[in-house]
Every structure is written in C-alpha cells, then in structure tokens.
Amino acid sequence: MLEGETINAQKLIDFILGKTVSKAKVMEEFSLHNSEVLALVPKEYSKVTYIRYETAKAHVHQFLSFKYGIDDLEFRELNYEFIKDYEFYLKTVKNISNNTTLKYISNFKKIVLRAIDKDIITVDPFKRFKGKKDKIVKRPLTRQELSVLESHPLLVERLAMVRDVFVFQCYTGLAYIDVFNLKHSDIKRGDDGDLWIISDRQKTGSAFNVPLLPQALRIIERYKDHPQCLMRNTVLPVISNQRMNGYLKEIADLCGIESQLNTHKARRTFGSTVTLNNNVLFM
Known part of the structure; x- marks a missing residue:
C-alpha cells in the first residue's frame, strides 16, 4: 500500500517468500549499459564516451576485488559507506586526482540511477554523498x-x-x-x-x-x-x-x-x- 501498488493474494505470497526482492548485480548492469552505448556509437555517443564508461566499469570491478574479493555484488548491497570507500580507493590505491575521481564516481552513479529507474532498488546510495571539485585555473598559451x-x-x-x-x-x-x-x-x-x-x-x-x-x-x-x-x-x-x-x-x-x-x-x-x-x- 505504501508503494502505491495494487494488492492481491499472489503479490502477498511473493512478498512473504522474498521473491519481490531484486537480485540484479552491479557489474552485469554496468556491462549492459556499456553495450548499449557501444551500439549507439557514433550516432548518439562518441567512441571516447564508450571508452570512458569501460574505464569506469573496470575501476568498480577492481575495487570489488580489492575490497571484498568478489567479482560482483547486488545493487541492494550498495550504501553510503560503499561509495565513500570507493572514493577513497580511487584517490589512494589508484592515485587518481580528486576531479577525475569524481568523474568516475559520476559514471558509476549513472548506473545506480538506471537501477532505480528500473525498480531494481528504491534507495539511492548516493543521496548523502557530496563531492566537491577542485577549482583549476586553465590558462591558454600566450x-x-x-x-x-x-x-x-x-x-x-x-x-x-x-x-x-x-x-x-x-x-x-x-x-x-x-x-x-x-x-x-x-x-x-x-x-x-x-x-x-x-x-x-x-x-x-x-x-x-x-x-x-x-x-x-x-x-x-x-x-x-x-x-x-x-x-x-x-x-x-x-x-x-x-x-x-x-x-x-x-x-x-x-x-x-x-x-x-x-x-x-x-x-x-x-x-x-x-x-x-x-x-x-x-x-
């Protein structure tokens, strides 16, 4: 009722048995997203955009292996602590600058928001995450x-x-x-x-x-x-x-x-x- 869904006997049974909980996994969804991007190159995306998402996916996969010793995890296991640990990993283990780290996190966030849109999860683990970019003065050649x-x-x-x-x-x-x-x-x-x-x-x-x-x-x-x-x-x-x-x-x-x-x-x-x-x- 709280989720605004109609109630029937089958839905109640599925809920009690845990069948309504999505077990979709992060890396699987990331791969699906990147495959769709590649299929739209060069019509809607550039090859550079596809490569950037592939790099972002590789960073997440390497983090899962480094931190948890796994290849994938379910979306419902994501939380604020996971995001902060991932940010720390990129800045320390990978030695990536703050601004570039935030770009990779933004790429990952798109996959999470996609999961929310597909009703895989209902809570956004990025809700409390606030990243601040460093201001860089970019001057041209004289x-x-x-x-x-x-x-x-x-x-x-x-x-x-x-x-x-x-x-x-x-x-x-x-x-x-x-x-x-x-x-x-x-x-x-x-x-x-x-x-x-x-x-x-x-x-x-x-x-x-x-x-x-x-x-x-x-x-x-x-x-x-x-x-x-x-x-x-x-x-x-x-x-x-x-x-x-x-x-x-x-x-x-x-x-x-x-x-x-x-x-x-x-x-x-x-x-x-x-x-x-x-x-x-x-x-």
Whole structure:
C-alpha cells in the first residue's frame, strides 16, 4: 500500500517468500549499459564516451576485488559507506586526482540511477554523498609561447606531426575528436571568398564554422599527401588522444614551455590568444 501498488493474494505470497526482492548485480548492469552505448556509437555517443564508461566499469570491478574479493555484488548491497570507500580507493590505491575521481564516481552513479529507474532498488546510495571539485585555473598559451612552439625545430617526425596538429587546433578551435575526423569535404569557401571549416561538432552536434587562417592552411598543405590522410580520407594524420597528449609533454620540454600542453589547451588558446590577435569573426 505504501508503494502505491495494487494488492492481491499472489503479490502477498511473493512478498512473504522474498521473491519481490531484486537480485540484479552491479557489474552485469554496468556491462549492459556499456553495450548499449557501444551500439549507439557514433550516432548518439562518441567512441571516447564508450571508452570512458569501460574505464569506469573496470575501476568498480577492481575495487570489488580489492575490497571484498568478489567479482560482483547486488545493487541492494550498495550504501553510503560503499561509495565513500570507493572514493577513497580511487584517490589512494589508484592515485587518481580528486576531479577525475569524481568523474568516475559520476559514471558509476549513472548506473545506480538506471537501477532505480528500473525498480531494481528504491534507495539511492548516493543521496548523502557530496563531492566537491577542485577549482583549476586553465590558462591558454600566450602569444609568445605559441610562437616558440611553431618555430622550434623538431627533428623527430612523430613529434613534429603532433606539434602541427596541436598548432592547427590552436588556429581553428577544433576539439580532438573533430580534428581527428576532419575531412576535406568539411572545408568550403564562404561568402567572403575565403576557405572555412563548416561542419558540426561530434560531441554536441552544434554547427562549427571558422575561417582558416594562413597558419592552418599551411599545415593542411603540408600533409595533403600523407599516407595516413590518404588512407583515412582525412585532412591531418591524427594519432590517439592519449598518445598525442603524451608526446605534447615531451614537446613542451623541448620547447622550454612550462605550462602543460594537451589537446584541451589548444581550444582555450584559440578562444583567446588566437582570436584576439587575428580579429577572427565567426559565421
């Protein structure tokens, strides 16, 4: 009656016998969710999103093994203490930063909320959990730092290629996944007679129209006959995001740039340093 359900003899019998208690398990539901996400790549989700959920699932599975010596547990066994212990495990055993820890917990919370929506459990174990993100000041490259990065001679081909892709992002504002998928068909001549990138962002589906500055055009020309570009029919030879960020750290050391380089910094550099210095106007 309290749950607003109709009462009949069979429901009473099932309740007394314990048949109404769901024994659904966390890792099984996590796997089901991730399989559904994968099936919707690239229509509704990016491959990066799927990989992130797979990583989050792996962390939960490893925590269960580390803390309890099990591979799975029922949703009804989750509680506030479990969530706090999981947070502590990620920060200590896994040595993951606070903000990244909260992202993995958020991924896990989605699975728990899914279980609530499916009436697997009725109580939210996250109800009293409050995570606070650390405020991080993310500054773009200065005009001088960008100039040093562009002009510094890099004799190793893989480093020079990663540098060029990063610089291209700085002059176009494209996110990693968008520059990875950029095709020549996305480059069109605008009403002003100049070449523009006219496409949609994969993450949001929103239109992305930006003029191609001379620096970006030179990089496109440099890689027009690159084997990887010809094979994938893309504008630039972009490697995996993880490898690219790893090489960018090496490039920063070689160029004497103290601030950390990553693909996100390129978008911030475009949004401030490049647009302000080049009077970029958007369609």
